[in-house]
Amino acid sequence: MLQVSLYRYNPETDQEPWTQEVEFDSGGKDLMVLDVMEQIKAQDPTLAFRRSCREGVCGSDGVNINGKNGLACITALSETVRDNKLVIRPLPGLPVVRDLVVDMSMFYDQYEKVEPYLQNSSAPPAIERLQSPEERAKLDGLYECILCACCSTSCPSFWWNPDRFIGPAGLLQSYRFLADSRDTATEQRLSKLDDPYSVFRCHGIQNCVGVCPKGLNPTKAIGHIRNLLLERAI
């Protein structure tokens, strides 16, 4: 029997968060953590969590699983469970709305701050803007972000200053547009990043890299941004 510990908190009925202990029979199958959550919810519908695609592309079900942030739908029991224990908690550092659901507005605000959309001052051509495969390859490892917030909520700098430090997810997207050969707003983008918080709160501890379910590397992208800021200053 798997011992599942779930973080529970309903602001209407609970004074403070509590832990629900559930004995779970996986029937010997190597289920995904989301399957376990779904089956527990079938018995106890009051358990609240987000989920959608169940295949790791929508980014809904980021939770803290046995101490590590990840997507419940693509984390197999075999890779996380040790000593028959499965502890599921909400993503750290963001306010809890209920149970495993966190308020992600601060995360989204930081994403919006980097103006994550293509800016090009020239009128578009009648067909697509041309881009070589090499230029396009620069976007690989950047555009795939699913905004699950696993990275930013594993980052102490984001925990302490979620309103000022853009965080790994936002910065990854910032660099996605800085790196795009079709974007012409490089100078404006960089000028908005050159304060002591937005980028420079990253101390390179790479928690973000360790938890990204898509295998992306925000620290590297942040390094590139810093180099661009440096080149711009010299």
Add this chain to the structure above:
Amino acid sequence: MVTAITTMGRSGLSDWLMQRVSAVILLAYFLFIAWVVGNGVDYDSWKMLFSQTWMRIFSLGALLSLAVHAWIGMWVVLSDYVTARLLGAAGNVLRFVLQVGCAITLFTYVVWGIQILWGY
């Protein structure tokens, strides 16, 4: 762009650069001192060393680097942990007090260091 800041530097980049440059100077200084001490040192040779202008300048550089490095570093630490976000409105007051404390301490060290280096 975050504008509500209390750092001494003009930008995040300059803070970051000063942190790195001061760290390199400090590292060089301490390696040098370790080398001197490692080769055996007595009062006379120590005094001899510090009577030379280049060593005084080098030491002053290290001292200023220490001040800069500590100031930026402490500011980062304080603005992580001693904030209104974590401690309520008192956080801002407390951080200000601690920063003033840091400033006085570092200023004292620098003045004292100069006295030591050129005072004997």
Add this chain to the structure above:
Amino acid sequence: MGSIRTISFDGVIVGGGGAGMRAALQLAQSGFKTAVITKVFPTRSHTVSAQGGITCAIASDDPNDDWRWHMYDTVKGSDYIGDQDAIEYMCSVGPEAVYELEHMGMPFSRTEEGRIYQRPFGGQSKNFGEGGQAARTCAAADRTGHALLHTLYQGNMKNNTVFFNEWYATDIVKNADGAVVGVIAICMETGETVYVKSRATVFATGGAGRIYASTTNAHINTGDGVGMSLRAGFPVQDIEMWQFHPTGIHGAGVLVTEGCRGEGGYLINKDGERFMERYAPNAKDLAGRDVVARSMVKEILEGRGCGPDGDHVLLKLDHLGEDVLLSRLPGICELSETFAHVDPTKEPVPVVPTCHYMMGGIPTNVNGQALTLDAQGNDQIIPGFYAVGEVACVSVHGANRLGGNSLLDLVVFGRASGLFIENALRDGIVMRDASDSDIEQGMSRLDKLNNSTGGENVAGLKKELQNIMQNHFGVFRNAEFMQQGIEKLAELRSRIDNAELSDKSQAYNTARIEALELHNLFEVAEATAITAEERKESRGAHARDDYQERDDENWLCHSLYSPGDKQVAKRAVNFEPKTVDTFAPKARVY
């Protein structure tokens, strides 16, 4: 229930997927007060799961490519019940809509010339079926839906669209004139219920694949738009037409793109035979999805399936080489590892036909205006009501959708409805009022649920529903089995109507949402079942053992299911494209 808060907009879009956000973008750019109500944060909508690409004749792979060829393929793919005026519009306007996405920043893969990369997909041909396989599907690796959805969200952000994220629309508010005047919606975080009033209400709520036990669809694909529309008394069209995608990962249901076969992968049975050569000698593995899915099921039924239970076939990809797989199909490699524990660069992937797409939906014209039939059987526009994307049935997909056409459908008709509504608003559609009783009517289901006691558990009922649909309305259908299914559904209805919501709290109550979703799933399932039994022929995705032939004499038409009397009427298919000659029905071979 006392009076509830009212929020007013010029245009309200229900659903924040590709179609909804494309429509919203158009309206936001026009300056009209627009809001998107979406039950998940927009980038978590199911469009994000689309992999292979967006089919469109942009003439990158073949400079001589022609949208008319694409139109021919789509008409043929639909088994001739796609409306040719709508298909003509989609295929001809498509390039413009795709270029717009690129200009917005969508990170398409590229050719050496710097143009958008296009890959071959099923059912594609050059020169009206005479010129061999075409490569017409524009791709961003195998993450095209993700790239598209994020780009559209970013575009909306740039244009300051108002999003009601994690708000759930429960029912349509219809006034005494039969016009749609908004929706009732719940804020999931606080539980507040409001009446969202609007001059134009656009449904972009996506599909309902979750009526089946095995589906490639996200948990959120619960047919909310179809459910709401049926409850408001409006008909649905061609709802019996469900696409089973040939390559869902066996056991998990997760999709692997048709692009795998486009890039040169193929299906094999337990003898290692490339069996599609027998069923579709020309197109082979790139025949229409319905054809491939049926061939796979036949292989399995005839004992040539793989695995200990012989219940799936294999998708062979390793011969493509690691470079191609990792550059063009990186997401597939990840999914195969995660869900099938298979490394596609070394071993084949176990796959099985899996419910994927709802071809039917709310009938609309090319402007997205929802339609019903009047007493004389003529099309009648429902005032104030629009539908786009998977929930709509324009119909460009007819009885079988071609791969890559859904993303095109989203952007083309999302855009078209936005343009139309923008003009209509400018011409001054009035804000119609709803009476208190109209609003109460819209609230009635929610009120009943909020006061429910003693009924059955939602999760158990949902499972039962899904199993009925899976067992009785799958790839192959017959009268006896379907009638049994219809009886089982009839018995299930009252149990679902009386399902209990034990958790009555307001704060992020997902149990409430799932109970409401179950009602919608049931509406879609029942409409599917009754209509499927009624259509006595085999066409496209609707394959019957007891009526194996296509019957153009009686069924070259749309089915139109009316919720009131649960009767199925027929509606004429459009055979009058504006700029090309009609494509007359002929035998559909690949």
